[in-house]
Amino acid sequence: MKSTGLNIVADENIPALERLFGHLGEIRKLPGRTIQNSDLQHADLLLVRSVTRVDQTLLEDTPVRFVGTATIGTDHIDTDWLKRNNIGFSSAPGCNADAVAEYVISNLLLVAGENDFRLTDKVVGIVGVGNVGRRLQQRLAKLGVKLLLNDPPRADAGEKGFVALSQLLQQADIICLHTPLTKSGSHPSFHLLNEDNLDLIKPGAILLNAGRGPVIDNKALLDWHCKRNDVTLLLDVWEAEPVVDAHLAQRVRIGTPHIAGYSLDGKIRGTWMLYRAFCLQQNIVPQIELSDCLAEAGPEPEVQLQGGETLTDIVHAIYQPEADFKHFMDSLVDAESQPLAFDLLRKNYPVRREFVAAKLSGAKPSAELAEQLSAVGFCLD
Numbered sequence: 565m566k567s568t569g570l571n572i573v574a575d576e577n578i579p580a581l582e583r584l585f586g587h588l589g590e591i592r593k594l595p596g597r598t599i600q601n602s603d604l605q606h607a608d609l610l611l612v613r614s615v616t617r618v619d620q621t622l623l624e625d626t627p628v629r630f631v632g633t634a635t636i637g638t639d640h641i642d643t644d645w646l647k648r649n650n651i652g653f654s655s656a657p658g659c660n661a662d663a664v665a666e667y668v669i670s671n672l673l674l675v676a677g678e679n680d681f682r683l684t685d686k687v688v689g690i691v692g693v694g695n696v697g698r699r700l701q702q703r704l705a706k707l708g709v710k711l712l713l714n715d716p717p718r719a720d721a722g723e724k725g726f727v728a729l730s731q732l733l734q735q736a737d738i739i740c741l742h743t744p745l746t747k748s749g750s751h752p753s754f755h756l757l758n759e760d761n762l763d764l765i766k767p768g769a770i771l772l773n774a775g776r777g778p779v780i781d782n783k784a785l786l787d788w789h790c791k792r793n794d795v796t797l798l799l800d801v802w803e804a805e806p807v808v809d810a811h812l813a814q815r816v817r818i819g820t821p822h823i824a825g826y827s828l829d830g831k832i833r834g835t836w837m838l839y840r841a842f843c844l845q846q847n848i849v850p851q852i853e854l855s856d857c858l859a860e861a862g863p864e865p866e867v868q869l870q871g872g873e874t875l876t877d878i879v880h881a882i883y884q885p886e887a888d889f890k891h892f893m894d895s896l897v898d899a900e901s902q903p904l905a906f907d908l909l910r911k912n913y914p915v916r917r918e919f920v921a922a923k924l925s926g927a928k929p930s931a932e933l934a935e936q937l938s939a940v941g942f943c944l945d
């Protein structure tokens with residue numbers, strides 16, 4: 565493959581494309597869901613997000629030699645086929661893991677405030693303790709929250725400290741799902757929560773899914789929740805995206821259009837990871853640093869403290885899920901346009917920065933608040 569003058573086809577929703585890939589060739593941007601084989605007849609390099617199915621049908625008889633997905637998840641990629649056909653591949657592991665952890669913390673603080681409990685009085689169960697789950701684990705542990713962890717692949721590898729899913733479902737007050745979507749292997753996650761085990765969940769529990777929709781059997785969840793509406797549902801992902809089951813959506817406390825990982829920092833990091841992987845594969849010296857791209861991402865959010873703010877106030881000054889929820893619910897009103905509206909909410913998602921980018925000024929936080937802020941990822945100088 566040539567090192568410059570490449571033909572690059574990319575999902576139009578990948579940020580910092582020109583900045584990172586512009587010097588390598590010509591970029592043709594297309595809506596991710598419509599990229600097809602005929603679009604790739606002259607493409608050397610294909611850059612996608614999670615909505616493009618990358619397989620033999622898409623790539624056969626094209627000159628594509630490298631595929632990058634600016635996402636953590638890879639369930640939309642037939643990686644075996646790429647390998648068999650000697651096509652280079654990179655995903656962006658961990659790129660938006662902080663964003664997802666912050667989405668979760670923000671949601672949990674919202675529900676805690678509404679129901680007058682402290683997270684430290686609850687047991688949080690994390691299912692899937694990889695990049696996302698681990699960051700959530702670390703932040704909650706620093707806050708003093710009790711945790712139960714479930715990760716059979718890590719347990720199989722001899723790591724300690726995990727419990728069975730059934731135990732976690734029975735004992736956790738808050739359940740957070742962060743597994744990849746898999747349908748084969750030793751521990752497939754497809755319909756991991758289903759009609760056989762949903763009832764193990766404690767009365768009054770909170771169930772959050774920010775992994776992939778089909779990890780919960782959505783039909784079973786809807787049927788079960790009609791009898792178990794004591795459980796608070798927080799859903800970022802849906803089984804048949806972009807189609808959302810409106811009946812299920814009506815039952816959630818917070819529902820969002822698969823944006824848990826949508827910090828600008830996380831998205832740009834994803835593009836940059838592909839750039840770096842591609843350069844490495846092609847023996848090209850990368851010319852652009854991640855910090856260059858982030859510096860151009862726009863102003864860092866400022867939070868002027870007056871004194872008396874709580875952790876929840878400051879977290880919600882950076883990310884409050886309520887606005888996303890409102891837009892999401894509005895998008896359900898017309899069933900016919902709902903799938904398109906789902907995609908548009910994602911395409912036009914407002915700039916959201918990670919906690920680490922926030923500039924806190926004004927009144928000095930108490931030592932206790934400073935510790936909590938630092939636990940969840942704020943940077944205090």
Ligand SMILES: NC(=O)C1=CN([C@@H]2O[C@H](COP(=O)(O)OP(=O)(O)OC[C@H]3O[C@@H](n4cnc5c(N)ncnc54)[C@H](O)[C@@H]3O)[C@@H](O)[C@H]2O)C=CC1
Pocket residue numbers: 636637638657658660661664691692693694695696697714715716717718742743744745746751752753756774775776800801822823824825826
């Ligand atoms: N809602 C959103 O915006 C986002 C969703 N995601 C989803 O979250 C998933 C997890 O992300 P990462 O933590 O970065 O992935 P990762 O690959 O670093 O970690 C996944 C963890 O899940 C574990 N796991 C696999 N199968 C399991 C099972 N059946 N039961 C319990 N644990 C299992 C693995 O051993 C691993 O430790 C991604 O694959 C992606 O599908 C990721 C980013 C954003």
Ligand SMILES: O=C(O)C(=O)[C@H](O)COP(=O)(O)O
Pocket residue numbers: 577612613614615634635636637638660822823824825826910
């Ligand atoms: O990284 C992942 O995995 C995610 O779920 C992304 O947040 C998905 O974003 P899109 O690729 O669907 O824009």
